[in-house]
Amino acid sequence: MEIEDWRRKIDELDEQLVALISKRAEAAKAIGLAKRDKQLPVYEPKREQDVFTHVKSINPGPLDDLELLHIYERLMDVMRTLQRRDI
């Protein structure tokens, strides 16, 4: 496959990725509202650690675990910001 073909493939993957990230954000938002109702803190380090452990356990490569976690750290930062702004 040529570079242009791979890029078309990446564009398709990005469409699926944006849809999934958005679904994850909707779920995080729902959790943020539930936390507000129950007066629980937005930041829960134990839960974040569980997410990182889960993500590492299902990493098929070619990214190594640290690279994948690097992406997830940013993802979790943004989700936390969303939970704070929507409550």
Add this chain to the structure above:
Amino acid sequence: MEIEDWRRKIDELDEQLVALISKRAEAAKAIGLAKRDKQLPVYEPKREQDVFTHVKSINPGPLDDLELLHIYERLMDVMRTLQRRDI
């Protein structure tokens, strides 16, 4: 739905997300190899801009464009690192 139900939903979404991010990384790796063969630079600002424009154009919310791009900037950083280490 309770917080625990949303968390199970998020765990399922993470499984799909990790699979997609990994597919995207495989495609980026293939492009990295093709660039090496053609002696093209790894960093192509025009293409990165196109990716950001595409991502914004398909953003359904609830994240705003800047939040989504914040995640994508990290994703692109990591993909560039992968292209550099595998050539």
